[in-house]
Amino acid sequence: MATIPAPAGPPATLLYNEWYPALRSERLQGHQLVSTLLLGIPMVLGRRADGRLFAMRDNCPHRGIPLSCGWFDGKTLTCKYHGWSFEPVSGQCVEIPSLTSHDNLDPTKIYGTAFPCEERDGHAWVYVPEPGSGRMRVGDPALPPVPEVPKFSERFRSAHLTADLPCNVDHGIIGLMDPAHGPFVHQSWWWRKQASIHEKEKRFEPIPQGFRMASHAPSANSAPYKLLGVYGEPIATTIDFVLPNRRYETIRCGDKWFSSLTTVTPTTPTACRIDVVGAWNVLYSVPFLTSILRFFGNMFVRQDQVTMIQQAQGLRYDPALMLIDDADKPAKWYFALKQARLESVRTGEPMKHPIDGPVTLRWRS
Numbered sequence: 001m002a003t004i005p006a007p008a009g010p011p012a013t014l015l016y017n018e019w020y021p022a023l024r025s026e027r028l029q030g031h032q033l034v035s036t037l038l039l040g041i042p043m044v045l046g047r048r049a050d051g052r053l054f055a056m057r058d059n060c061p062h063r064g065i066p067l068s069c070g071w072f073d074g075k076t077l078t079c080k081y082h083g084w085s086f087e088p089v090s091g092q093c094v095e096i097p098s099l100t101s102h103d104n105l106d107p108t109k110i111y112g113t114a115f116p117c118e119e120r121d122g123h124a125w126v127y128v129p130e131p132g133s134g135r136m137r138v139g140d141p142a143l144p145p146v147p148e149v150p151k152f153s154e155r156f157r158s159a160h161l162t163a164d165l166p167c168n169v170d171h172g173i174i175g176l177m178d179p180a181h182g183p184f185v186h187q188s189w190w191w192r193k194q195a196s197i198h199e200k201e202k203r204f205e206p207i208p209q210g211f212r213m214a215s216h217a218p219s220a221n222s223a224p225y226k227l228l229g230v231y232g233e234p235i236a237t238t239i240d241f242v243l244p245n246r247r248y249e250t251i252r253c254g255d256k257w258f259s260s261l262t263t264v265t266p267t268t269p270t271a272c273r274i275d276v277v278g279a280w281n282v283l284y285s286v287p288f289l290t291s292i293l294r295f296f297g298n299m300f301v302r303q304d305q306v307t308m309i310q311q312a313q314g315l316r317y318d319p320a321l322m323l324i325d326d327a328d329k330p331a332k333w334y335f336a337l338k339q340a341r342l343e344s345v346r347t348g349e350p351m352k353h354p355i356d357g358p359v360t361l362r363w364r365s
């Protein structure tokens with residue numbers, strides 16, 4: 001992974017009451033404690049002996065030392081400073097070793113901050129409530145479902161990609177939905193050149209908390225599709241953006257499918273991380289396809305990452321920026337959606353969707 005310079009540019013307003021991927025769940029093995037940052041909050045994650053993941057604020061409620069400096073035995077997390085022990089899924093304190101029979105403090109009335117944490121598609125997802133809104137538990141009916149990459153068959157393969165970006169989450173997200181950078185950032189002799197730029201026309205429509213680009217290509221009779229084992233079936237592609245940070249892409253053709261979920265997660269108000277989970281059942285039996293897809297996927301993500309590291313050098317000086325029509329329209333919608341969401345949080349009114357109906361956008365890329 002590339003080394004990331006100090007984050008630059010102004011902070012982004014963060015959206016709470018959402019699930020965010022904290023880290024790859026394969027890192028949570030045995031009695032390992034892994035610390036990370038999510039929305040600027042230090043977190044410690046681990047896996048209980050019964051398999052349940054947990055995420056606690058990485059500060060002991062006694063004197064603030066990171067709990068990740070302590071010990072975890074598969075059941076309780078013990079602070080290294082004065083040995084207070086916590087059940088890490090609930091955050092409940094179970095023991096304060098310094099108490100004597102003369103003390104009337106009940107340790108179980110004390111809680112560290114625990115966040116709902118669930119494993120999905122190889123990530124540990126953490127639900128981050130609005131600060132000061134009280135405790136939330138896994139199983140609470142108010143919790144939205146954990147985001148998931150769409151899957152359309154029992155058998156499938158999957159792969160993951162990740163990259164840290166030294167810019168705030170808004171720049172990460174508008175970079176994710178930016179249709180015009182492809183021929184410049186992702187040019188290569190075998191993929192596309194600047195000269196291959198041509199006019200595109202795509203139809204968008206509002207969906208809850210976001211928007212969808214849907215397209216139905218005519219039947220798949222071209223050679224590459226035949227190679228994929230697809231004959232004469234129409235191809236349907238949809239790309240959805242959903243607040244706070246999710247891009248779902250699905251490509252379906254008969255019973256063959258490829259899908260991905262890409263998220264841009266604020267680690268702090270001025271830095272973010274992009275995570276991609278891809279899943280597919282095309283060419284299921286080709287042994288090296290996963291490595292090949294991972295190779296090209298990685299190359300794409302690195303190209304974006306390098307560009308955003310360079311952009312961050314410019315953003316450090318807080319320059320004035322522009323959004324143009326139609327190529328930056330998705331970015332404008334993102335800001336409008338986020339504004340509408342923050343407004344609804346502020347007023348308690350239902351969110352007013354900023355897109356009133358289907359829209360056709362045109363750009364050259």
Ligand code: FES
Binds near residue numbers: 060063064079081083
């Ligand atoms: S700081 Fe953790 S037990 Fe005292």
Ligand SMILES: [Fe+2]
Binds near residue numbers: 175181182185186304
């Ligand atoms: Fe890109």
